[in-house]
Amino acid sequence: MALLKFEDSSHAASKAADWPDLGTVDSRGARLFDARPAYRRLTVVADAELVDAVDSDPWSPKYLLNGLLTHNFVTLYRYADDGPPGNVPWHVFPNGAKHPLGWVLADVQAAHQVRNIIYTNSPHSFTYTGITGNRVEAAERDVSSTAYRSLPSDEARRRREADAIAVLAAECVQADLFITERPYLFENSVSKQHGVTVCSLADALALVGLYLRAQSQYVLIQSPSGTFPLVGSKLGYFWVGARELLPEVWRWGAAFGQIKNDELQGLALSAIERIRRALIKRDELNISLQSYHGNNAVSEVITALDELLVGCMGAIDVTARVAHDVLGVSGRSSNAGWQRSGWLRDVARANQSVADLVQPGGHQAHVLKILTAMRNTVHAEVLQGAMHQSGDGSQEPLVRLPPGEAQDIVTAMDATGGRAHWGVKQEIQYASYVDPQRFVEAALPAVIALLNLIMKTVPVDKMPGVHLAPQDCLPPAGDSWQNSFAEQKRQSIRWQLGL
Known part of the structure; x- marks a missing residue:
């Protein structure tokens, strides 16, 4: 599960706004209250082998990422330790200089501790800068690293040096993301400098997807050449995403449709709608973490988290009414309610397997306890938060666990992945806090897993008049552009959501 968070760039060089031509983004014309995109372009440096897909390649996360990186709101630079391959054309500038457009070149033969970096994405100019300081040398000497430990020492040293040069070249470009699979950069602080977020291909998909959604760009499919873009609406994007995350709901929908029970059908659709809204609130929380500072960040994060919890609990409550x-x-x-012992006793008399889903002490019961205790603040004191300053001077918004429930929540977290998994921080000022992003990235998948388990276990196929075939429990077949639930669209949304 990717944490959808860019590195703090407040101490990096100021990055100038670079607005795209909006006329190329939406041909429908401007409406009176349409706003400009909220943020500058996303600047990405990527290891070239990760972004060399072509339109004829098979569908994959790599194919989709390559397509998203052609978006007009994204500036992409390629990088390779040995420079571009021989088939890449070099542009000749008026002064006679030559450089491949869209590439970052590192002159590693320069004098000791000064390595030249040249980059351009424009046919009119290029930028000449360099890496200074001793961070490359520090990486060379870092024999404590586990990366490349199986290689001969000279080769491991060379790899660490190359990895450090690569990420520092991305820093020179003032990149927001450096997409790479270099193991050294995921374990060493050399990559956690000056606002550059080092991420894998899968995490990059989630981060680029979040950035584009923040710009109201709901891209479903786009080819690596940038042609044939398929863009959806916010409503459709998250509706398809919710159904993709809840595949068991197809079975419910088919069963209730066969018996023409509109009430049960409406409840099943309500569960999807609640998760759709929770996904939107997850986006709002993640965007708030990138956009706001101080008390404003705390306020925005708590508002999104509160509504997300209500949506998740509402979806679970809906499944209890269906089971009833x-x-x-x-x-x-x-x-009906999965957290109500009296109702569960009645359920056990009807179907023990369904009642056992949330048996005391079980994994699902702990998940339900965490969600219920956090959500029940709607009946009591609202969720509280605070800005916390870490030892390195950075600040982060934290959310306080409900005081009367904190110990029970932490105990349940210990039994379902551990406190670190849920983002629990040590007690601060005699209260227990969680990192809201880590909490959501633990809670939402756990809730989705619980919902799918409930939907799978409740025996809707045993209802009179229900005769389900295997295809009834699957999304509509067909990969046409008109099919909202075509496999590529569903996979694209799921990959971009990082779930």
């Missing part, structure tokens, strides 16, 4: 009706449990369905 499908199993024929006595009493009113409005009293």
Whole structure:
């Protein structure tokens, strides 16, 4: 699971705004209250072998990432230790200088501790800068690193040197992202400098997807050449994303459609809608972490988290009402709830397997406890937060666990991945806090897994009049552009969501 977070660039050189021509983005024309994109272009440096896909390549995360990097809001530079391959054309500038457009070149033969960096994405000019200081030499000497440990010492030293030059070249370009699979850069602080976020191909997909959605660009499919873009709406993008994350809901929808039960069908659709809204709030939380500072960041993050928790709990409550009706449990369905012991006893009499889904002490019961305790602040004191300053001087917004429930929440977290997995921080000022992003990246997949398990276990196929074939439990077949649930569209959205 990627943490959708760019490195803090507040101490890096100021990056100038570079607005794209909006006329090339939306041909429908401007409406009165349309806004300009909120942020400058995303600047990306990538190891060339990760961004060399062509239109004829098979569909894959690499293919999609290459397409997204051609978007008008993104500036891409390629990098290779040995420079570009021989088939890359070099542009000749008026002064006679030559340079391949869209490439970053590092002159590693320069004098000791000064390595020249040249880059351009324009046919009119290029930038000449360089790496200074001793960070490359420090990487060469870093024998404590586990990266390349299986290689001979001279080769391992050479690899660490090359990796350090690569990421520092990205720093010279003032890149936001450096897309790479170099193991040394994922374990060493040389890559955590000056606002450059080092990420794998999969994490880059999630970060680029988040950036584009922040610009209201919901790209479904785009080829590596930048042609044939398929862009969706916000509503459709997150609706398809929610259904892709809840594949068991196809089974529910087919069963309730066969018996023409509009109420149960509406409840199933409500579960999807709740998760759709939760996904949007997840985006808002992640964007707030990039956009706001101080108390404004705390306020925006808590607002998004609060609504996300309500959406997740609402989806789980909906499945309890469906289970109540499908199993024929006595009493009113409005009293159904997976956290209610009395209702679960009634469920056990009807179907023990369904009741066992949230048996006390089990994994799902712990997940439910965490979600319920965090969400129940809607009935009590609102979620509270604070800015916390780390030892390195950076600040981050934290969310306080509800005081009366904190110990039970932490105990449940210990049983479901551990405190670090859920983003628990040590007690600060006699209260327990969580990193809101880590909490959401743990909680949302856990909730989705619980929902799918419930939908799979509740025996809708045993209802009178229901006769499900295997294809009834799958998305509509076909890969045409008109099929909103075509496999490529669903995969694209899931990869971009990082879930």
